[in-house]
């Protein structure tokens with residue numbers, strides 16, 4: 001609507017002033033950037049059979065849809081939903097954003113992260129401050145992601161709790177519902193939309209990343225991405241579109257379960273709280289000393305399902321400085337599971353799941369950029385490593401604003417050329 005008004009106004013000015021050339025140059029449409037996170041999409045499971053539309057874009061069969069895909073990707077630890085969605089919007093890893101995991105240690109217990117825990121500036125902040133005329137929107141299928149960003153200064157929000165069609169029990173809106181919401185926001189003038197769809201993650205957890213139900217969910221989100229692209233073309237928006245399709249994390253098949261609280265009991269380590277995240281677990285005990293934490297880590301490392309165990313407060317950072325997890329919010333000890341295993345507590349979902357994320361094996365995620373914008377440099381990229389932290393600085397650069405301040409990602413200049 002806003003753009004239509006602008007075009008009419010500029011046309012009137014052109015007619016009156018007769019300065020057609022410069023006025024038309026000034027009406028170069030603003031970019032339309034859509035960041036779509038397909039939750040839990042395991043990159044190695046993407047194929048022409050599971051995601052025909054996306055695969056065809058990657059193959060470069062459509063000359064009007066230049067596409068850049070990365071083969072080497074890296075999300076942030078803990079390789080799960082909220083740290084990686086925070087990374088997309090802040091450009092920061094767990095220590096930088098404050099969102100280390102889906103839950104964090106607050107000194108007395110592990111609790112779900114909330115908007116108050118987000119310590120870094122987001123893309124919504126920089127766009128609102130630097131280019132308030134850019135209309136921003138959020139449409140996410142996970143109410144907890146919606147909650148995490150509820151204090152951000154976006155212009156439009158779709159509430160996933162008000163969806164017409166949701167998946168029974170899980171309660172997440174169907175991907176088609178989210179897509180309809182996104183299309184509505186673009187019709188209302190959105191220039192940047194942050195999207196999350198949940199179905200691939202839900203079925204990946206339930207039955208594993210390569211199960212037939214998960215493949216059906218992949219085909220459905222592929223259809224919805226195609227529906228969005230088709231609609232953008234019909235709406236005349238395609239030529240200004242840059243569509244990032246990413247996943248927050250991969251998904252590992254983990255048929256074997258390791259009951260962490262029972263292991264602690266067997267070791268005689270009482271008073272410890274275990275917070276399991278599938279491929280990773282955080283442990284904490286109020287008042288635990290570094291020596292106590294080191295001893296617990298050493299004992300847990302002897303179990304065959306545990307691949308690594310490090311105390312926080314130095315040892316974890318020394319072993320894995322790139323994980324950027326060694327802070328008070330991670331508790332006293334961090335564990336990772338061997339491939340094929342998941343670390344579980346006494347929670348129903350952990351026992352039901354046969355696919356999981358959280359560990360280093362789920363850091364590799366899907367990432368592609370497509371659209372009709374002349375800014376896109378196509379390529380099937382096995383040279384550069386890209387990841388969720390790079391999206392905020394890259395999108396900021398597309399809009400010509402500074403990257404969010406606490407970010408550590410880079411601008412994906414191999415895929416986005418300066419505006420011509």
Ligand SMILES: [Zn+2]
Pocket residue numbers: 039040080081082201248249
């Ligand atoms: Zn996720």
